[in-house]
Amino acid sequence: MNLAKAILLRLGGMLFVLWAVATIVFLALKAIPGDEVDAILGPGSNASEEAVALAIETHGLDKPAIIQYLIQLRSIFTLNWGVSYSLDQPVIDVIAEQLPSTLVLSIVSLALAWVLALLTSVISVFGRLPWRVISVIEVVSAALPHFALAIVLIVVFSTWLGVLPPISTSEGKSIILPALTLALPTAGFLGQIMRESLLDAMESPFIISARARGERTLGLYGRHLLRHAVLPAVSLSGWAFGSLMSGAVIVEEVFARQGIGRTLLNAVAVRDMPLVIGILMVIAFVYCVVTIIVDAVEVAIDPRARKKVFA
Known part of the structure; x- marks a missing residue:
């Protein structure tokens, strides 16, 4: 029983740490000045309005911050981490x-x-x-x-x-x-x-x-x-x-x-x-x-x- 309790405590602690890191990073990145669309399309890009609208819709930037946060948590814990904006690789x-x-x-x-x-x-x-x-x-x-x-x-x-x-x-x-x-x-x-x-x-x-x-x-x-x-x-x-x-x-x-x-x-x-x-x-x-x-x-x-x- 002590071993099982220790394992459950370790797993619970690990999940809490991962959740805390995900939350802090999300809030910190949202607080950084600048438009996230520029990061997605590339700084200084002369993208059309259609391309900008598509990027906003694809990445859920048109949704409230709390919805973006919940979507981000789901993606993290399902290992669906998406594609890097800058490297264009998974x-x-x-x-x-x-x-x-x-x-x-x-x-x-x-x-x-x-x-x-x-x-x-x-x-x-x-x-x-x-x-x-x-x-x-x-x-x-x-x-x-x-x-x-x-x-x-x-x-x-x-x-x-x-x-x-x-x-x-x-x-x-x-x-x-x-x-x-x-x-x-x-x-x-x-x-x-x-x-x-x-x-x-x-x-x-x-x-x-x-x-x-x-x-x-x-x-x-x-x-x-x-x-x-x-x-x-x-x-x-x-x-x-x-x-x-x-x-x-x-x-x-x-x-x-x-x-x-x-x-x-x-x-x-x-x-x-x-x-x-x-x-x-x-x-x-x-x-x-x-x-x-x-x-x-x-x-x-x-x-x-x-x-x-x-x-």
Whole structure:
């Protein structure tokens, strides 16, 4: 019964999030100045009155806003997302083409952030000087905006050292700078969480008992400390993944990288409502799925988390 209740709650929460995203996006796009007919027919088009009237009727723009909203909700939840105004392609086809690149970038960035966070959190507990230095690095990296960090990385690794391309190419190494740009701020935040959890665990009775039994440092970290240190960071990994996907909007544009973030930015600029809504719905759905996966991983690491997940 607890499992069934947890599944129903997750599904209900997912539907609520998708509805909220669809509603907010609809209202935001309607609030943007400009005529939606221009976005449909193309800016500056000298369409005839008949063409304008047909566009208005086809897209339901002659109906009240509440009716347009209900029609939009029905289209979203029946996966009938229509055709992109600007690309003249089915929205689902555009998303299917662009989404894999952004998912790969986000997954690589999250893995890199985890590695950096683990390394810095472990190093920082071996003395006051490492703790202070790494604390400053974590705070600075967590506060850096993506566009500023991207420019710094391009100047250092592309302009000065010439070892990495400043824009995305077919080479595998072209993902390094975009991944670093996304990973460093996330690593700074996760590193702070892991370090505090690690310091708390080091003073716990079970660690003191393990030391009294003669457990070596490597055993303490491998069997006890790291397992407890990563739990808070695991809980925040769902949020981190969502943050990485939203950060991809800027990073993909700076590095001229193909992906759903860059496509979203261009779609917003031309007020391509079907494409904007479709992309944001997919991002919201991916975020919901990732949070469910994170809950499962948290339970696998610490069975005590079952009480929270299946409550």
